[in-house]
Amino acid sequence: MAVLPVEPVLPFGIDKDLVAGAAFGFLLAYILYRISTSTDIPFIKGIPEIPGALPITGHLLELGEDHATVLEAWWRKYRTSVFQIRLGNTRAVVVNSFDDAKRMLIGHQSAVIDRPTLYTFHGIISSTQGFTIGSSPWDESCKNKRKASGQALGRAKIRDYFDMFDLESYCVVRDLARDSKNGTVEISVRPYIQRYALNTTLTLCYGIRMDSVYDSMLREILEVGSAISLLRSASENYQDYVPILRYLPNNEKNKRSKDLRNRRDKYLNALLDQVREMIRKGTDKPCISAAILKDQETKLTGVEVSSICLSLVSGGFETIPGTLTSCIGSLSTPEGQMFQEKAYQDIKRLYPDVRDAWRNSFQDEKVPYVNAIIKEAARYYTVSAMSLPRKTVTEVEWDGAKIPAKTMILINAQAANHDVDHFGPSASTFNPERWLTSDGSIDPASEKASAGIQHFSFGAGSRACSGQIIASRLLYTALVRMICSYRIVASESEPPNTDYVEYNQFKSALVAIPRDFKVTLIPRDEMEGGDEAGTLAECLEEARARTEGYYKEEEGVEV
Numbered sequence: 317m318a319v320l321p322v323e324p325v326l327p328f329g330i331d332k333d334l335v336a337g338a339a340f341g342f343l344l345a346y347i348l349y350r351i352s353t354s355t356d357i358p359f360i361k362g363i364p365e366i367p368g369a370l371p372i373t374g375h376l377l378e379l380g381e382d383h384a385t386v387l388e389a390w391w392r393k394y395r396t397s398v399f400q401i402r403l404g405n406t407r408a409v410v411v412n413s414f415d416d417a418k419r420m421l422i423g424h425q426s427a428v429i430d431r432p433t434l435y436t437f438h439g440i441i442s443s444t445q446g447f448t449i450g451s452s453p454w455d456e457s458c459k460n461k462r463k464a465s466g467q468a469l470g471r472a473k474i475r476d477y478f479d480m481f482d483l484e485s486y487c488v489v490r491d492l493a494r495d496s497k498n499g500t501v502e503i504s505v506r507p508y509i510q511r512y513a514l515n516t517t518l519t520l521c522y523g524i525r526m527d528s529v530y531d532s533m534l535r536e537i538l539e540v541g542s543a544i545s546l547l548r549s550a551s552e553n554y555q556d557y558v559p560i561l562r563y564l565p566n567n568e569k570n571k572r573s574k575d576l577r578n579r580r581d582k583y584l585n586a587l588l589d590q591v592r593e594m595i596r597k598g599t600d601k602p603c604i605s606a607a608i609l610k611d612q613e614t615k616l617t618g619v620e621v622s623s624i625c626l627s628l629v630s631g632g633f634e635t636i637p638g639t640l641t642s643c644i645g646s647l648s649t650p651e652g653q654m655f656q657e658k659a660y661q662d663i664k665r666l667y668p669d670v671r672d673a674w675r676n677s678f679q680d681e682k683v684p685y686v687n688a689i690i691k692e693a694a695r696y697y698t699v700s701a702m703s704l705p706r707k708t709v710t711e712v713e714w715d716g717a718k719i720p721a722k723t724m725i726l727i728n729a730q731a732a733n734h735d736v737d738h739f740g741p742s743a744s745t746f747n748p749e750r751w752l753t754s755d756g757s758i759d760p761a762s763e764k765a766s767a768g769i770q771h772f773s774f775g776a777g778s779r780a781c782s783g784q785i786i787a788s789r790l791l792y793t794a795l796v797r798m799i800c801s802y803r804i805v806a807s808e809s810e811p812p813n814t815d816y817v818e819y820n821q822f823k824s825a826l827v828a829i830p831r832d833f834k835v836t837l838i839p840r841d842e843m844e845g846g847d848e849a850g851t852l853a854e855c856l857e858e859a860r861a862r863t864e865g866y867y868k869e870e871e872g873v874e875v
């Protein structure tokens with residue numbers, strides 16, 4: 317007798333198709349959930365993950381625009397300075413405290429020497445001129461570029477740039493004097509400092525400078541550079557972490573990236589062509605690109621030369637103005653008047669004749685109070701709040717946990733620079749005197765205690781900022797000359813915002829852009845009890861005469 321298959325009997329008359337459908341539905345939902353929460357690196361055991369990550373976007377939405385401040389708040393809320401988060405499909409380990417940042421960047425410097433590559437920045441924007449050094453993964457080409465830029469920017473070379481520091485800082489004070497009608501009109505200092513920073517790196521790279529603050533090419537370079545800096549930030553560019561977004565029809569991000577790339581190619585090629593032309597005519601100035609173009613032995617390719625120049629131009633053009641403008645903002649406030657006065661007295665202590673201060677301002681960094689102001693400005697206004705991302709090349713042992721190779725490491729420099737455990741309860745106050753001993757010299761303890769690291773504004777370790785020696789000299793020269801020349805007073809109607817987070821008008825950009833503000837410049841030689849009348853005019857005239865033949869403005873660089 318044939319045995320008929322027995323239908324399974326389900327309790328309460330539940331339909332078996334319904335059960336199968338539900339099981340399939342659960343399986344599908346589970347698979348979708350796994351796909352939408354999977355990351356390049358699986359969950360790292362032993363490193364806490366911040367709760368609340370969503371499928372697909374992870375923590376991206378919660379991070380909002382201001383990653384550094386949100387991450388700092390999570391550090392305090394969850395009482396752990398090192399934690400993991402998910403940026404879409406990318407797992408990242410975040411480091412917040414001063415001590416942990418030091419341990420990660422110095423203690424594990426060979427492991428965290430790499431940089432991550434991002435779809436928009438590396439795949440689209442950098443496809444023609446190569447990656448900047450700061451965004452290059454660690455490979456042979458990056459080593460060569462870092463070596464070449466290290467040679468050009470090292471301490472040994474600084475003497476070669478004296479003329480440039482002299483000329484560019486003279487132009488800042490000259491034009492501020494002219495446009496503020498010698499202190500009678502309130503003025504915004506940022507455009508002058510932008511030109512200062514950009515001209516310095518253009519001179520270094522191409523032997524070319526622009527004299528006008530509102531030169532069209534100068535403004536084009538600044539505009540394109542800032543727009544590209546925005547496209548590097550995670551909060552502006554979800555498609556880097558949520559790949560499906562790349563395939564949306566009419567992808568505006570891709571269009572915009574290509575447009576910016578083309579605009580950037582145009583001026584970079586124009587600059588390099590100009591150098592080639594100058595070499596042909598024998599009128600080229602000593603600069604990085606001419607040196608490389610003339611050196612047949614060089615191992616660098618054309619794309620690498622462009623990439624080095626691009627790195628130096630983009631390395632300084634926002635960081636220097638961000639730091640110096642906000643520093644001037646802090647000095648101009650009622651509380652800042654005391655710091656300005658003490659700096660001026662310290663300058664006079666070393667250079668009783670202000671003309672000597674002008675002459676020496678680019679040759680050494682001797683005035684302790686000015687050095688303290690620079691350290692404090694760099695620390696307090698951490699212009700690159702999340703530094704530049706790193707990636708591990710080998711496994712990192714971290715308190716028993718193993719952070720695998722190829723993990724993104726994010727250093728929250730803003731949080732480390734305002735860590736009360738390191739800087740004390742006044743960490744969120746602008747106070748240059750934290751760097752000084754009671755006799756007014758730079759406090760060696762602050763440097764020894766942190767193994768030479770004063771703050772994380774220039775990063776640290778194997779991929780620390782290559783331009784920090786030049787940056788420090790640029791800040792010093794401009795500050796000495798400005799403080800010698802003027803008492804800087806904040807505008808009452810357009811005062812600076814001096815909050816270390818809120819001073820920045822674009823929190824999603826890679827480098828802070830200070831909110832606009834104005835100051836009045838009161839010439840010191842017109843103040844009661846100040847220098848003898850006419851000192852500023854004399855300093856300017858002497859600098860003009862000295863710098864006249866240094867670098868002539870090049871004509872014909874069309875973009």
Ligand code: HEM
Nearest residue numbers: 449450628631632635704774775776779780781782783787
């Ligand atoms: C106040 C001014 C500046 C600040 C705050 C600053 C900040 C930084 C930071 C945070 C990094 C990443 C460091 C790390 O990952 O540990 C960096 C890298 C870099 N900076 Fe600067 N920078 C400044 C000025 C300059 C200037 C003037 C130049 C060039 C002339 C420059 C060239 C570079 C380069 C080439 C890198 C990439 C280093 C690498 O990845 O190997 N920077 N900078």
